[in-house]
Each structure stands twice: as C-alpha cells, then as structure tokens.
Amino acid sequence: MSLSVDEIAASPVFAEALRSFASKMRLQFDESPRLARMLASHQRWLLSQSAFALHLEYDPSKPGSGLTTTNLREIITVNNAASRNTVLNYLDQLLSYRFVRLAGDSNRRPRRYEATEVSHDAMFRWVVANLAVLDAIDGGRREERIRQAPDLFRQLQPQIAHRAAYDQRWVNPPERVALFLWTEAGGLVMDELIRRATEIVPGVDGYDLGKLEARVLAEHFMISRTHLQRLLRRSVEIGGLSVYGPQKNHYILAKDFLTEYRYWQAVKFALVDEAYEAVCGPALTQKPVISRTAEI
Known part of the structure; x- marks a missing residue:
C-alpha cells in the first residue's frame, strides 16, 4: 500500500x-529560470501539471483530446484555481517561450498544443525528485524503476496531475502557506526558506534563516523587491516568520509554520505515491515501521 x-x-x-x-x-x-517559474506559484503548478497531463493523454482516435484551451480550462476552473483568461494567457506564454508548440494544422479549432523536449525533461526531473523523497522515507526503489523504464513516466505524470487537481487538501494550502504559494514566484521563496531551515534558535521556537537580503533574492528570482518585502512583512504579521536580533533582515521561521508546510507537502507526496502504485504497483511488499515521530 502507498504511504499515507x-x-x-x-x-x-x-x-x-x-x-x-x-x-x-x-x-x-x-539552470532554467523561465521554465522553473512555471511551477513557482501554486496556480502555475496546477496549470503546468494539468497541461502536461493533457499533452500526454492525447489520443488521435478521440477528436478534441490533448492539450487544448477548453480541456485545460475544464480541469482548472472546477476549483476556481484560474480564470478562463488566465488559462489563455498561460498557454500563450508557454508558446512564446517555446515550452509548447502548436500541433498539426494551426488553423484548425480547437488548437492543440504539445510539450517541447525541454518541458519533457523538466517534468521528468520533477517526478524523479518526488519519487526520491518517497524512497528516502521507506527505502523503496521508485526512482530507479522510473529511470529504468522511462515510458512509465507517461502514465505516471497524468495520474499525479489529476489526483492533485481535485484534492482540496492540496488545492487549498493553509493560510500561511498560501501567502507565499499563491503569489508570483512565491514557491521559489518558500523553497529558499525551507532550504535554510536547519538550525533551531536557542530559546526561540523556530529555525534560524539567517539574513534574507530582499534585493539579492528578488533579483535572483526575478521578482519585485517591493513584492518580496511585502511577503516577508505579511508573514511576520501572521506568525510565519519573525525578526531576530537588532537587524531587521535576520529572520526566524516559526516551528509550527514549518510543521504546517510539511504536512501540506506530505499531501502531495502521498498523492504521488498513490499514482505510482496505480501505475507501477507497490514500492514495497509491506509498509515501513515508523519508530518515532519526526522532529518538527
């Protein structure tokens, strides 16, 4: 059975x-800032996963199948994750950056898009990275399996995308997580916070993030410095972050915020494992025995 x-x-x-x-x-x-930004906010994550799934599910025997504006809109608008215009603008951007191309006769309607090779490579790497996390937890060999039989990826990714698109636990992050994830490039900022959260501050119920230089991070992630400063300030207001010491750019990540974020991420990894089991079968013959609770 898959991990819960x-x-x-x-x-x-x-x-x-x-x-x-x-x-x-x-x-x-x-390595590829423009491409990575397609997964850098929760809205774009949902759009990208659903779009790629539709691309892989194209069936020439079924008229209207594949990645079209109508098909993507039907998935995304169910949970009000994006408007019709947002879907249109998103596909136009993918086309402009050559992450997708028009398939077949561009004059035919509805227009169908297909992912380019660079998008295939990026999505494969994303799936592999998720499987590696699950393997680290239970000693499975999911990553090895998918690398040895990469055609399984074409079945696995749509299973992940459809599960994620309709699971309200994943679609609607907790408020403190949503503050970052529903904003432009907020996922990149959140990843940076998690990457830094390694040391507990003595006497403080949180993790030392060190100095967050808004100008440097904003330039690196190609976002507005004002926007980033507003995100950090708002997170302090709702208890996700706090300022430590005399300098205003030294931050602490609240322990309960990190716990909240990890649990939300655990929802996604559980969906990935469900999808893996549906496509590839159980990663293990029995579930691992978890002997103690994680330090969170």
Missing part, C-alpha cells in the same frame, strides 16, 4: 528529504 499523509509527515527523514527536494528545485531554477 500521516506516515510521510511523521517520518524522521522527511524533513531532510524535503530540504533536499527544495535544493533540487533551486538548482532547476538556476
């Missing part, structure tokens, strides 16, 4: 695995 949300969240290795995952996402952004 509670089993993932309680795993003593989940915290480190999640930091490793955040570092991989940072590396992927550094």
